Amino acid sequence: MHVYEIRLRKDKRRFDLISDALPFGKLWYVEVSDAIRYAKHRSQSHHAVIRVFDAAGNVIETQEHMGDFKKVVSLPSLPLRLQICLQSRC
Numbered sequence: 001m002h003v004y005e006i007r008l009r010k011d012k013r014r015f016d017l018i019s020d021a022l023p024f025g026k027l028w029y030v031e032v033s034d035a036i037r038y039a040k041h042r043s044q045s046h047h048a049v050i051r052v053f054d055a056a057g058n059v060i061e062t063q064e065h066m067g068d069f070k071k072v073v074s075l076p077s078l079p080l081r082l083q084i085c086l087q088s089r090c
Contacts, residue, residue, distance in 0.1 A: 004035075004043075006029075006053065013030075015035055036050055036052075049064055050062070
């Protein structure tokens with residue numbers, strides 16, 4: 001399970017998205033909705049809890065996202081002629 005926190009930055013103009021699941025620990029966003037959307041995208045195959053905090057540190061919103069990514073079992077192979085065309089960008 002991934003846990004994400006969205007907190008108002010000290011400059012009070014942007015928001016930090018904080019989580020151990022992120023490659024750099026935290027990212028900043030101008031809008032809360034963008035941070036929520038990114039957290040859901042990062043957790044496509046995992047259960048995630050997203051908490052939004054106000055300036056005082058109180059939780060004002062909690063969202064749970066159930067990983068709904070479907071594993072692709074098999075794909076039909078492309079004809080050799082199309083593969084060559086794609087590789088050479090014909």
